Amino acid sequence: MTRPSRLHVPHPPARPGDRPDFGYLVTSPAGAVPRPEPLARLAEIEPLATSLVRVIDDDHRAKGPWQPRLSAEELRTGLRYMLLTRAYDDRMLRVQRQGKISFYMKSTGEEAVSIAAAMALRPGDMLFPSYRTQGLHIARGSNTVDLMCQCLSNTRDMCKGRQMPVFYHSRARKIFSVSGNVATQFPQAVGWAMAAAIKGEDDVAAAWIGEGSSAEADFHYAVTFGAVYKAPVILNVVNNQWAISTFQGFAGGEQRSFAARGPGYGIAGIRVDGNDFLAVYAVTQWAAERARRGGGATLVELVTYRAAAHSTSDDPARYRPKEEAEAWPLGDPIERLKQHLIGLGEWSQERHDRLVAELDAQVAAAWEEAIGYGTMTEGPQLDPNLMFEDVFKELPPHLAKQRAQMLSERD
Amino acid sequence: MTRPSRLHVPHPPARPGDRPDFGYLVTSPAGAVPRPEPLARLAEIEPLATSLVRVIDDDHRAKGPWQPRLSAEELRTGLRYMLLTRAYDDRMLRVQRQGKISFYMKSTGEEAVSIAAAMALRPGDMLFPSYRTQGLHIARGSNTVDLMCQCLSNTRDMCKGRQMPVFYHSRARKIFSVSGNVATQFPQAVGWAMAAAIKGEDDVAAAWIGEGSSAEADFHYAVTFGAVYKAPVILNVVNNQWAISTFQGFAGGEQRSFAARGPGYGIAGIRVDGNDFLAVYAVTQWAAERARRGGGATLVELVTYRAAAHSTSDDPARYRPKEEAEAWPLGDPIERLKQHLIGLGEWSQERHDRLVAELDAQVAAAWEEAIGYGTMTEGPQLDPNLMFEDVFKELPPHLAKQRAQMLSERD
């Protein structure tokens, strides 16, 4: 009767050549999921971990208790930021293809994840980004010229030429440095939040990692420490269905939602439509209030889709159907907010087209300015001496010696 | 309205001088928790993660669907193994106090965790022990002389003098080597189970870690890989309330049971009375059947109490009330099985006393034999050349050279 167990190997619903199939995706109708008080008990919150918080319905109307009730002006700002992020991404991909920068990573289709969250938080709140949350910089007003200069490793590069493209940071805007090692920022955000609580400040921390990265130890550290100390932190897992070539089932998404791990550890967990600007805004606002008022950490799973390649080194056609992005059931975050605004009578196709053109021009101008500060091959170049700085706060003798040697021996 | 969050610091219910208080402990009446089919769906199993599977009630009668229906002979065998484990622990503590061995760790009060589980598994199943599951060796018939020789690092030491006391192993009995780095055996057990599944064999793996150790990365790796590949493995978290001086709240036990993390990751999770021999046996049997039949991994939380000091280097009087052990609501596993057997008319105080005396004598005789193979100070000694063996399968040149130097330069 007992037949030997066999190794279970998760399979994505579709590979190249197959018809896209998102039958596995569990959704809830817009407005259907109740909104408990931010300080509600875990038992009341637990259902949110397996349902899907959605606000904008298929007719682009806002529905239900999670409506953030934003002004038309705020909504247009969100739309502008998302469009700017997309325009920026498109431009940077092009210049990478032209060999002007060494590498790039787009966030196409996931813009709401960063923009809505950043808008729902306070300026004092600290953000711990992943490499795919450039929208956080856009929403907090980082100048696209500065972001481009980082990608160019030029004389205005905030990283002084040390990092690959997209590893931005901004101390002034309280956006942490992106790490090349995935997920390390998760426990760091918890520690930052613990420090805020220790100091009696009411700022919260928020961090973003991909669903694939949630398999790293740092996920477990973050949720455990977050639960133990009730740290005021929002732990966002961006489930865009893919981790390079491996689909979310290989991170454990096949059996249960990622949000469900929250209640499993004794913290709040919410699964939200990551392509629904209003839902992401509302959930972030809820989690931030819970954190600020002593309710502790929340694990948020943002359900979205990585519409672009993993990076400029990747070719998704090798491992998933080309048509998958169009087949994604939760649509496009920009299109959905745009239609919602139009439905409200607060936006129009004409204004939209004008805005897109304006932002494209703005990004083009930014690029022209950025390359003026040098590219890796032309124009002003960074001083190689910078290579030895910031390893330590002060230059130690052995590095001073090596720097001198470098200057004497270089071609 | 929003007051700044403060860092939450878990507190044990009682510190030295306070009255013991286990009010935090969630229990269920014996027999009250339903027993789903081993291959039941997660939704049906989920309630088991927060209730407490118990079989032996306060009047020592077996109750409910989890009764393993063991013969009186099997029960007496379990009682004997538990008593032998305790006699062994007591003796080894004494000889450590006499300076005969360098270190020791008792499992007093937790004997059922190892004995019942080992008896419920098949000889082909692989066990990945912690340093507090010496009962696994007792139940699988390891000779106490061999265990003592390991603790003595003598000429019969299975570890060839390389390990501290209690870091046993037995290839013949399929009991893995205890690691000094807590929790590392958890993903190893999953890997062993994956290999069994890959080879189409129906052996399962079982691993034990303490609740405190569950904060390590390896817990997360084990549960994640276990869930992704549906590995035939039983992951036991022994929640004995304390991790050296830190109580289980510091591992996340304050907010939620440890078993609840199972369903959080999409695998079965069961919380069981670790001092109830019948319950531990039944739950292990259930999880093993689930694993063997392709149902995948189960996370088992065994609720017990560390009645002894953490180790011979520890003094619990510094951090918890002396009376806590007696106040433990789930009693003592040996006393409970004994009374159950007596209630069945299958055991008596007289037979019990005789058995205790017999086992004490057996352990005393074993000790006499063990020291005959040498202690660290007297009798035959291990050949120091062994220090250089098994670093690699074959001795490489640099170690041959060092070994020669050692022999020429030692005092």
Added chain:
Amino acid sequence: MAQMNIVQALNSAMDVMLGRDPSVIIMGEDVGYFGGVFRATDGLQKKYGEHRVLDTPIAEGGIVGTAVGMGVNGLRPVVEIQFADYIYPAVDQIISECARLRYRSGGDFWAPITIRAPCGGGIRGGQTHSQSPEGIFTHVAGLKVVMPSNPYDAKGLLISAIQDDDPVVFFEPKRIYNGPFDGDHDKPAVPWRTHPKGEVPEGYYTVPLGKAEIVRPGDEVTVLTYGTMVHVAAAAVREQQVDAEIIDVRSFIPLDVDTICESVKRTGRCVIVHEATRFSGFGAELCATVQEECFWTLEAPIERVCGWDTPYPHAFEWEYFPGQKRIRAALRRVMEAGR
């Protein structure tokens, strides 16, 4: 014989071993359906099935931890760490478990695991895609550590590593995956086709662990190097017109002290070249060993030419890289010393 680059040679080694030994399995991030971000496992899952070539969660520690258990259960896992820069989460399982298991269990348990890790820079990878952490692992008792410098060795050494019953950390200099690189990044890339070591047998063969190779015999100075730097050093020696003996160390543990010291005793001079940072890098051990064994024949201080003691920068890659110019300067100093 066939023409292979290093990626193809590695692929061929795994193909051969998967075919010869049913206990061999491949696991890692994106190694299955996709065939690996560097294509090293391309086609293997299709050929040997999903139970022999496994995609894994993104958890290096979990990959090695489960591999240890598989090894204990009779399999021979070949693990890919996507970049050597990401091996750190696995360090506890590698050092505390893989490396110690046989010893701590009195020889009763072991895990014959091979851990592949692409390393090195010169690919615009910045500080988290360019590291050469081999030095750290050479300090761990119980590990074998190797790094090939060409397709022939890559295949032969990988087969030896997979067959070995001890854990082996196998570093792959990714800058030369597709062709030898002499350090001049302005020159067009050269394919392995143009290099004798690009000739690789299609079938089974081994290059033993623990043996260094003299890639250029010479009498004036010994150059100890490995990986990408073998080719950079060779170019520098050509330019410098010095009769240097270039030794590709290849195997760090076990280390071929005999070949190394026989050479230095002959030449009396030694330059050590690696891409990893200098301070406490593997070059320090090479320098210490040579100094101890060859002291009386040394005519000049041993020099180390290494990466600077900073993270690997994105913009200053070529100022960081220990290129021909720096190697030649060291050769000049060592040749002139004491003259």
Added chain:
Amino acid sequence: MAQMNIVQALNSAMDVMLGRDPSVIIMGEDVGYFGGVFRATDGLQKKYGEHRVLDTPIAEGGIVGTAVGMGVNGLRPVVEIQFADYIYPAVDQIISECARLRYRSGGDFWAPITIRAPCGGGIRGGQTHSQSPEGIFTHVAGLKVVMPSNPYDAKGLLISAIQDDDPVVFFEPKRIYNGPFDGDHDKPAVPWRTHPKGEVPEGYYTVPLGKAEIVRPGDEVTVLTYGTMVHVAAAAVREQQVDAEIIDVRSFIPLDVDTICESVKRTGRCVIVHEATRFSGFGAELCATVQEECFWTLEAPIERVCGWDTPYPHAFEWEYFPGQKRIRAALRRVMEAGR
């Protein structure tokens, strides 16, 4: 002035800094209510409260990871790793994050963390309670690494480490927590009371990072050592009746090359002693540096006396430990060489 052992000196250092700087916090396993398994934080939680002295989950990687975030938010976490043998789970956060943060962010972010880790053997701890992994961390650009050998330095160096804005890994030779140890395990233990360095100021003072100390001036041979071995080497030198200059290296990064090389240039001979395994241990870097800087004055090969390249065994502790006998044999060889 007061009499302190190393544990008391460390406790005093943390006490002083908790008192002077509200941003200093202590965290680790069992460090709070209990005061640490070695008692180093005894009484500090009672004195400064639960928000300054934190018990943590058993997760070294999580402890360092959260400490990084605290550091970024203006605190100065002092982290205790219960045993250096258990630092490996934290290696990714230490190397990829602590050490690189300032560099990768162009100097805009940093985490001023001190990581305390009791290390070394001779306490019957077996292979997982006896390790000396300092060598691994000395290969990491961006870390400072130190190890004191007595109570006075322990307190002064720890205060410097806590004040330092760079991450510091602070190794503590636990064999000499309670008293100097000359390597003769049969002799009764000696308390720090009997040692001048057991005299420790109660208040604030510092011992700078980056400075070695000459603990015994001499002219015939230079002994480079640190931690427990400083005392074992001193005893060996006394026995051997050689006029050795013994240098307590103390600070590995930054390394006090001047003091070291000035001495070797004077003596012309050098013996390096540490408890860590030999191959690629920190002694290799010391040997390579001395060889490079002092080549022309060296009259004998530099010798390394280290732990064997095996895990630290339980039963053969004293055959493993690089004791007086082995140090004296090395001194003899080095003194006779070339004579």
